[in-house]
Amino acid sequence: MGGVLRRYGPVLTAAILLAVAVWLLLLVVLPQLLMVDFSFRPSLPPSKAGGPEDVYTLRNYATLWTNQIHLAIFLKTIWASSLVTAVTLAVCYPVAFYMAQVAPRRRLPLLVLMLVVPFWINELLRTFAWYIILAFNGPLNALLVGLGIFSEPQRLLGGDAGVIIGMVYVYILFMVFPMMNAMESLDRNQIEAARDLGAGWLRIHRRIVIPHAKPGIAVGCIMTFMLAAGSYAVPALLGGPQSRWFTEVIYNWFFEGGNWNQGAAYAFILLILCVAFILLMMRLFRVGLTDIAK
Incomplete structure (x- = not known):
């Protein structure tokens, strides 16, 4: 903070802090507080809002545990988001190294x-591109059939596999x-010293690279999981x-x-999960x- 004050001066520093505070208040804090308030209230018509039935309740949260279909989707989302995170980590680790x-x-x-340019395209367009690639008569099926891996085209869309592939890329x-x-x-020099002492690549990564890169791996896993789950x-x-x-x-x-209260409760549960x-x-x-933060 002292460095920012010396660099920009008191007036500009105060303006930056004020802009950040307003941004956090209007776009982060207030929407979350409203969502929490909505989640604890029943869904009522406008004529009953503020009446004796408009009281705080845990009914919206209990719905997830009583609705077996929604509970199964919630648990599958946790598992699939974790799988997306693990696959993305496995794909990106050698690239990052x-x-x-x-x-x-x-x-x-x-x-x-080369990594960044494809992401200048809108996420929806990139997702539609994967829709074409994974289509029943798409290029991926044609390649797999041509290589003899599949005897006939397979349906890659409409299931978890297509979603996970798309998310790993996105x-x-x-x-x-x-x-x-x-x-x-x-x-x-640490890597070279380990190689000179006879350590293999697997041991070098396990004992030197991964311990050093733990903060970066943690940040990558956190961001990927949160984006995938949401x-x-x-x-x-x-x-x-x-x-x-x-x-x-x-x-x-x-x-x-049209049940914003129930939707807010589900959204808050997802936030707690993240x-x-x-x-x-x-x-x-x-x-x-x-x-x-580093």
Whole structure:
């Protein structure tokens, strides 16, 4: 804070802090408070609002545990989001390590650009591209049949597989860059010393690289899980009735069922899930908020 004050002066610093405070209050705090208030109230017609029936209740939260279909979708969303996070981590770890420790410095801007440029396109368009790729008569099925892996085209859309593939692609940057940022600060001499002492690549990564990159891995897992659990466009476009996401249920409560109170309760449950996942990652990787903020 002292550095910001010295750099920008008291007037500009005060203006920046005021803008941040207003942004947090209007776009983060107040909507969340309204959502919490809605979630504890029953869904009533306007004529009964503020009347004797308009009292705080846990009925909206209890609905999730009594509705077996919604509970199954909620649990499947947790499992599938965790799977998306694990697959994205497995795909992005070698990419992040190569860019941070192996790639020549002169090639790094080009590699970063190759990763970023596809994401200049809107997320919906990128998801529609995967809809075409995974279609029954799409190029992926044609390639797999041509290679003899499948004897006939398979339905890759309308199930969990298509949704997971789409999400891994959509959120890949949120895993790559935090890990790359953490790995860049690792001294290459430590890796070279370990190799000179006879350590294999698996042991080098397990004993040197991964412990050093724990904050970046934690941030990548947190961001990927939260985005996957809160995604609506990807499961709506690539999924089907058998692969519904919890966000689709929330959307139905708000915009089709007209029950904003029930939708707010479900949304708050999803928020609690994401906070619990953050705490789990911090405990699993033994990192604090200061480490994550780096």
